[in-house]
Amino acid sequence: MNYLGIDLGGTNIKGGVVNEAGEILREASRPTHVKNGPEAIADGIAALIRELEQGETFGGVGLGCPGTVDDESGEVLCAFNLNLIRYDMRTAIEKRTGYRIRLGNDANVAALAEAAVGAGKGAHSVVVLTLGTGVGCGVVLEGKMLTGYTGAASELGHMVIREDGPQCTCGRKGCFEVYSSATALIRMTTEAMAQYPDSAMHRIAEESGGVDGRTAFTAKARGDHAGAEVVRTYVKFLAAGVTNVINIFFPEVIAFSGGVANQGEALLAPLREEVRRQEFGTAYVKKHTRLIQCTLGYQAGVIGAALLAKD
Amino acid sequence: MNYLGIDLGGTNIKGGVVNEAGEILREASRPTHVKNGPEAIADGIAALIRELEQGETFGGVGLGCPGTVDDESGEVLCAFNLNLIRYDMRTAIEKRTGYRIRLGNDANVAALAEAAVGAGKGAHSVVVLTLGTGVGCGVVLEGKMLTGYTGAASELGHMVIREDGPQCTCGRKGCFEVYSSATALIRMTTEAMAQYPDSAMHRIAEESGGVDGRTAFTAKARGDHAGAEVVRTYVKFLAAGVTNVINIFFPEVIAFSGGVANQGEALLAPLREEVRRQEFGTAYVKKHTRLIQCTLGYQAGVIGAALLAKD
Secondary structure (H helix, E strand, O other): OOOOEEEOOEEEEEEEEEEEOOOOOEEEEEOOOOHOOHHHHHHHHHHHHEEEEEEOOOOOOEEEEEEEEOOOOOOEEHHHHHHEEEEEEHHHHHHHHHOOEEEHHHHHHHHHHHHHOOOOOOEEEEEEEEOOOOOEEEEOOOOOOOOOOOOOOOOOOHHHEEEEEEEEOOEOOOOOHHOOOHHHHHHHHHHHHOOOOOHHHHHHHHHOOOOOOOOOOOHOOOHHHHHHHHHHHHHHHHHHHHHHHHHOOOOOOEEEEEEHHHHHHHHHHHHHHHHHHOOOOOOOOOOEEEEEEEEOOOOHHHHHHHHHHHH | OEEEEEEOOOOEEEEEEEOOOOOOEEEEEEEEOOOHHHHHHHHHHHHHHHHOHHHHHOOEEEEEOOOOEEEOOOOEEHHHOOOEEEEHHHHHHHHHHHHOOEEEHHHHHHHHHHHHHHHOOOOOOOEEEEOOEEEEEEEOOOOEEEEOOOOOOOOHOOOOOOOOOOOOOOOOOOOOHHHHHHHHHHHHHHHHHHHOOOOOOHHHHHOOOOOOOOOOHHHHOOOOOOHHHHHHHHHHHHHHHHHHHHHOOOOOOEEEEEEHHHHHHHHHHHHHHHHHHOOOOOOOOOOEEEEEOOOOOOOOHHHHHHHHHOO
């Protein structure tokens, strides 16, 4: 039996028909009409379901959504960039399609997919950290998504790592996200460029049409001191958060996705070194957490939503 | 069928016969002879088992131990205050008594007990924080103790909340434990006393034979400004760590034990206020984590070890 996974984003709604092995058999996508309100979003999801149905009956439909969702009640509690506040998505989709959807946070379902068929396949426990605009996070312990009592757990991006640090969008100060998102890396890069007018980062940014998450890494690779310093600072804070995650969960795998993770070993090698120095009982434990890249890319959201429906 | 729980501490080894309902039927205790080495500790545990046996055959024997343990291999990987490093406790006890013990970290098994029959009875998920010499922690999710891939998980005391803060015994800087243990509270109290020679804390400390975790709370209750300021600072850092725990696990219950927790509502009321202000999505989630006191006291270790054996 196949399952339908839907990944609801601020720009597009992606959907895919996924088999028992977690493979996408066919997929489709359509724009998210946020401006037209919640009902228009539900219409878009329903249209996508019908487009992918093609006469087939699915074992279930799962929906991954940004923000805070409540799978128990079927509500999206808050997804600011979609203008969804306490919106009863389950009823909205059931009315339109007859399917009673399962609901998950987008980062959580992506982690479910990476744990089942991606970077963490076969691992005891997997944490996925997405280093993008913010720091998204999903935790899967022995095959089970950590959602907590409220459905809102696994918000590791909003773990304070520097009390009284810079303001975070969540209201707290010094969250992991403020230091380890791609946004943070770009901020650090821009600050260093202002400080070092001779840095290679200026030409690199010019060549690529602006400062981005790659600028400092490229400069470091070209032997630029200021670029290397930005990478060092970024990795230092990332390591603080990652070591916290290890001391809390000691997962078998932490897998990274999002723009910054595309740096691969240029990011992961110095990160591993810093984390190993800091993790609890490092000299005595016999196993260590593996820090690796995610493997499913954009498909993780769709596959994970389908796996949630299968659950 | 009854189970035997043993709580191995630096000063005493406590043991108890526990029934299916998690009640202690009889208990005993003997000193831990740390100086005589690991074999003497194992001898003490074996003697305690024989003392409690009284002709009965137990469904199992569980041992709670400080430090890092590996229930898979049966080893205590490191328990510094007991001088146990990679010590095969399971084999040592099996040789002496015939029982194949289950092994758990002492804070983890205490949390298991509080979750099953104490403060968190009936709750979806429970985190226990022990505010003592350090910050001990155990996490129980849907009845299951979180031990991670290595057996060493749930070390929330060694989550950095202020990157580059004061040195922690674990090697990192700015850990939760450095700010929220009873030791930290006593440090903050002593510092404030040096700064405020007129504070009521001086007389209070004198009356009680020295500065302890109660000094600042007592002073605050008597209207002392400096004492109130110490409590405010302590609660601020405690709230940072507790809010992290909520954003990560969103447990139904966080239960506090250890010396500082004896302050009860004088601690918990301001803590709840500060945490509610900071927790993620607080305006939209429908459920909130309850912050309460543990109820089992010193018996949690023995009951939890027995429950581990029952598992």
